[in-house]
Amino acid sequence: MAPPESLPGAIGQQADGKARRLRLGSRFLLAAGLLVCTTVATGVFTVMALSRLTVTIDDTLRASDETTSTIARLAGGLEREDDALLLALDTRGTRVPLEAQRAEVDEALHALRSVATSEAETALADSLSRSIAAYRRAGDGIASAGDDPLALYRERANPLLRKAVIETGRLRALHFEAMGRVAAVAGEEARRATRIVFAIALAAFGISALIALHLARIVIRPLRALSHGADEIRRGNFGERLPVQPGDELGDLAETFNRMAEELASFRATNLGEVLRAKRTLEATLGALPDAVLLVDSQKRVVARNPAAQALLGEAGRLDELPIPDSAKREVERAIDEVQGSTPPVDLGSAIPLASSGEAQRFLPRMLHVPELFEGAGGAILVLSDVTELARVDEMRAELVAVASHELRTPLTTLRMTLLMLEEGAAALSDRQRELVSTSVLGAAQLASTIDEYLDLTRIEAGQLRLDREPIEPAALVRDAIARAATLAADSGVRLETAIPDRLPLVVGDGARLRLVLDNVLSNALKYTPWGGRVAIEAAEEDGAIRIGIADTGPGIPAEYSERVFEKFFRVEHHLPNRERGGRGAGIGLYLCREIVGLHGGTIRCDEAPGGSGTRFTVRIPIQFSP
Incomplete structure (x- = not known):
């Protein structure tokens, strides 16, 4: 029980009671509204600042590109105009190329005046225009003179051209300086916008912190008090109660908690006797069982056992401490993880030896899955049945x-x-x-x-079966088995379909034993295939092994019996009352097949045939096998 002052101090303080006049939903809505407003304000200002800065930068870059391109075009035009002048002076030919180049320079000069961004650029452009005009007058005067034109060009026109080129370079430098000043202004604008955004973000953070502190004061502390009360209920203290502050959801929650505690106390008072009676009944039932029964949880701990198990296995507290073979322990571990209970073993060969009452006895283990044993985790039941006399x-x-x-x-x-x-x-x-x-x-x-x-x-x-090993050609082995079964297939009205390659890699094994395996599986397929059906036989090399498949169109074997068909003396028709008997047989043929194939290092399995009708047996024999 919590001290009297702890829970009222956490939930029922007068100041908090006044603060909770609004419902919690309203207060959370207001807090969220403040956060949204500050976030939106920050975002809007940021977008506006970035937009303005982007426009400034775009305009500056566009003007810079136009001015730079125009200056470059003007400089190139002057060079080409000079080349055209020299050509005209040298050949005294037509002036058409010269006039065309002068028109291009005039166009570039006109464009330069239109993109000038300052008075200095405009003045320099006017000076450049005058220099170009002087250069052209000098060139025209040289063309009308009769003396050496090239010498006159070097003396009169070329210095004026150099002056125009120098003024073009000065104009380019002046433009770059102007762009630098614009970039500096843009940078300062960006820094100012950054400071403002940071200030707004800091203010938003401060508001968020204040809201969080407020919510912690009016919500977190009462919830902690509620958690403390729930912990008291978990310990069995159903007299725990919380003070109720009406007016908001926390008060409703405290009231609901108190009602729950009252109902739990009532339930405990009225049902404890029934629970105890059920527990005693279960213990008496387990104690009356002649078999040893243990319950193992998902952590491999022994959580329950009956007297027979205690007398047989002692006080071991964990699965790995039980005096049973490791194979049985692994089966218990698999049963813990299974969704369905494991099938009880019917082969007395699975019995394990244990000492009971000073004598060696044999017990048949059975493992059953227990779903959701503790807190959603599964477990397993281990049942040990005394089969000593049956084993004898x-x-x-x-x-x-x-x-x-x-x-x-x-x-x-x-x-x-x-x-x-x-x-x-x-x-x-x-x-x-x-x-x-x-x-x-x-x-x-x-x-x-x-x-x-x-x-x-x-x-x-x-354990005395020995194999006479020799190299065997699998394709020939399968074809011989098909030939031996041809008469039975014809008499049964069953069509044999084969897919056997001419040659397959050799395997090392006992040919007589492998012939017994193929004859047994093939005769079973023919035995259970109705008139007009078919049996398909195939062989192929696959993943370092020879795979032999035999599929029929008979009634098939249910999936729950696909492993049990290889057990000794097991026959499917004994477990399916409506299944037609398949003829004579003791139920040991497939058991022998599994053991023989296993001695060859291979596997045999039973599956549903392709198409969903019938059964397919698949035998795999490794190509490289050392016993």
Whole structure:
């Protein structure tokens, strides 16, 4: 609770009460109006000063350009007139060029008088005109004389020409001096305008500072008092109240704050019991769960756990302190950032070993995303289910499959050899008998393939699958797979479309295993493609790898199952009640494909086929791969 004098001192001082006779909106409007007026005044004066200065400078530059150009034209005209005079004296020919040059000089001289900006320039222009007239009279006198004209020119006309040229230079210098004086006046005008603008800006700054101080006095301090009251409410002190000064928005805000505090106090009194009951119910529910459950926040802190988790994992306070494998910790971190909850694992191979009650047991981890756990940040729930007995049963199942598959291979091989020999001598059999023999041979081959798959499955689970590596030509590998599937495609009414280059870079791998991958994916595509559909097979080199794509026009695989199709014993039709069964199969083919491709350093993925209908499987095998 704040001291009694703090909040009234911040909000309810008598002087401030008188100052707040106007609503805050009116006072802010007045303050904004003052700022706008000072800003506009500063801008208007600045624009006027700059405009006046710009006009002065433009006029000066324009007059300077005209005068300078005229003087230059006059000087050039005198030179050309002198050249024309010499030519006329030398050849005693026509005077037409001379008269034309004199007309040009007269025109320049007339223009010079019209652009003169001072009496001195006008007087000098008149003197120049007289010098030019004297020069011309001398030239005309020389032309009428019969003696040596060039000597007379150097004696009489040339000195007068030099005088005119000197006066032209003096006129240019006089003009430059006048322009310098005009520039000095313009500079002084600019400095004066700058001082005035600075003074106006300083006055505007002073007014703004006074307005800011005024607003701080009548607004900021009451808002600080309100912030203090809100902080008291946050601490649970719902008895906090603010004094109300009616007449403006701050008084309305203080009154609203007091009503909120009263309602919060009432809510706390009536709902605290319900909150506590809900908390006890949640704790009892978590305590009754047989699985170990932990709640981890976005900072990787363990914020809640049930007794089973405490007994199994101890009192670790952070995710990185939990006695679980690093792979499980990374899955929890990914679940924290996910928008949707992660899919519960169904493969007992994901189980992790932990010690419970002094015995080694296996637990299957499940990570679920929790949105907006604390202050908008997400979290994750880690559930550890005891699957020790299930893991033992799974190991026994794997051993049984391995033993049964191994023991069945010898009699099955004998049976296949017998059937093949019988098929070779089928000429003596009836059509019905030959059909039965062919069906038996096909069934025995399918059974042998299934047994091989189960044997590969047990080798993969035991980490004993070895690859017979050799250089392989991928294009030939794909074409052979297409040839093997051609009969099944024809019987199924499915069209095969291929885009296979003649040659592709060699890869190093197990040809038999890769053939198994292609046969499995291609047979699945044919199995699920309806009559009249098509299967497209393509192969290409891409980013240092061989990419093989197989796309069908079947019903497709939902996006949520695009990763699970590679799980052991998973079949999509088991999860979609309306999906038509795709024939025989144990659900281990794609699992074997993923593991075999992974042993080659490659990847296999499932996506929607181009066009939005069907499924596309993409296999990537690196060209350069070292195991």
